Amino acid sequence: MAWVPLRLLIRVFAWTGLTALGGGRSAYFYDAVVVRRPWVKTSEFVQDLTLSQLLPGPNFANLAVALGSRLGGWRGGVGALLAVLVPGALVLLGLTALYFRGGFAPGTTRLMHGMGATVVGLVLVATAQLVAGSVRGRAATAVAVTTFLAVGPLGVNSALAVALVLPVSLWFNRPRRR
Amino acid sequence: MADLLHLAWTFLWLSFIAVGGGLGVLPEMQRQVVGRYGWVTAREFVDGYTLSQLTPGPNMLVAIFVGYRAHGLVGALVAGVAAFLPTSLLTAVVAGRWERLRGRPWALAAERALAPVGIGLMGAGVYTLARSAVHDWVTAALAAAATVALAARWLPPVAVVLVGGLVGWLVGL
Numbered sequence A: 001m002a003w004v005p006l007r008l009l010i011r012v013f014a015w016t017g018l019t020a021l022g023g024g025r026s027a028y029f030y031d032a033v034v035v036r037r038p039w040v041k042t043s044e045f046v047q048d049l050t051l052s053q054l055l056p057g058p059n060f061a062n063l064a065v066a067l068g069s070r071l072g073g074w075r076g077g078v079g080a081l082l083a084v085l086v087p088g089a090l091v092l093l094g095l096t097a098l099y100f101r102g103g104f105a106p107g108t109t110r111l112m113h114g115m116g117a118t119v120v121g122l123v124l125v126a127t128a129q130l131v132a133g134s135v136r137g138r139a140a141t142a143v144a145v146t147t148f149l150a151v152g153p154l155g156v157n158s159a160l161a162v163a164l165v166l167p168v169s170l171w172f173n174r175p176r177r178r
Numbered sequence B: 001m002a003d004l005l006h007l008a009w010t011f012l013w014l015s016f017i018a019v020g021g022g023l024g025v026l027p028e029m030q031r032q033v034v035g036r037y038g039w040v041t042a043r044e045f046v047d048g049y050t051l052s053q054l055t056p057g058p059n060m061l062v063a064i065f066v067g068y069r070a071h072g073l074v075g076a077l078v079a080g081v082a083a084f085l086p087t088s089l090l091t092a093v094v095a096g097r098w099e100r101l102r103g104r105p106w107a108l109a110a111e112r113a114l115a116p117v118g119i120g121l122m123g124a125g126v127y128t129l130a131r132s133a134v135h136d137w138v139t140a141a142l143a144a145a146a147t148v149a150l151a152a153r154w155l156p157p158v159a160v161v162l163v164g165g166l167v168g169w170l171v172g173l
Helices: A006-019 A026-035 A042-054 A059-100 A108-134 A137-151 A158-172 B002-016 B022-036 B042-054 B059-101 B105-133 B137-151 B157-171
Strands: none
Touching: A006 A026, A006 A059, A026 A042, A026 A059, A042 A059, A042 B059, A042 B105, A059 B042, A059 B059, A108 A137, A108 B022, A108 B042, A108 B105, A108 B137, A108 B157, A137 A158, A137 B105, A158 B022, A158 B105, B002 B022, B002 B059, B022 B042, B022 B059, B022 B105, B042 B059, B042 B105, B042 B157, B105 B137, B137 B157
């Protein structure tokens, strides 16, 4: 596969990053590099998507790095990461400065409280959509519920909870000899 | 200076336990940045997460919001770099070798083992957010209405969040 020119890669990834609002953000990448441009095969995209979810860190940034590396080597990876992060980071930085300096108009607090409540619905639906594909069988359900209860209602440190639950989950899913 | 190092270290290790994305790390992030270090209040944290939902890019950009509150522009830069750079480097290194690694039996086992852990963490993220953002019947109704509207795909996510803000403004939350 021929590498994509860096400037073009950065332009496409920056635009994808800027327009990918709301849930299901990886779908925007699929559209940009598989559907609209013949840069990546579906199987390669799925491979990079799986990797980005498997590794720690924000999935969206991981996916940009994986696709960018595939399309342009390490320069592509760096360019893709900056392209999807910097525009959003600058917008958020501007809003943050405005928020803490009281630059938001009176009534914005009420606006933010309303938006905060709807975001709960947004993340609930996004999580529910993933449950069907990710949690299959009693063992996986037990692992998911235990992790939820420990980190959520019981307030156990997340790193500790993952360190305790992950080995059990790995044991359930260990490679078996036939 | 010591607090800046705490900020960098906190977002660094938080990014490494972000299995399944930024939402999964939300409970621990709140415990650290609100409860332990007091960089932001619980209310500010929810507002920061909401702003990160409304802006392009990953929701982990909330690190910039927290970093800015704690140490201004330097804090925003430090928190942002700590939250994204190390895990991105790991991805870049593994991505180059993944073609060879993914065929191994343990790679598939790790993939299957991590999925339910990630879902559990995301569920805990929803719980944490709900505890801070839903505090009366109006916010509960807004969260429920948003859930229905999004599950039925009546409106795109950003539109739902903006409508929620408008309702909150009108009823004086």
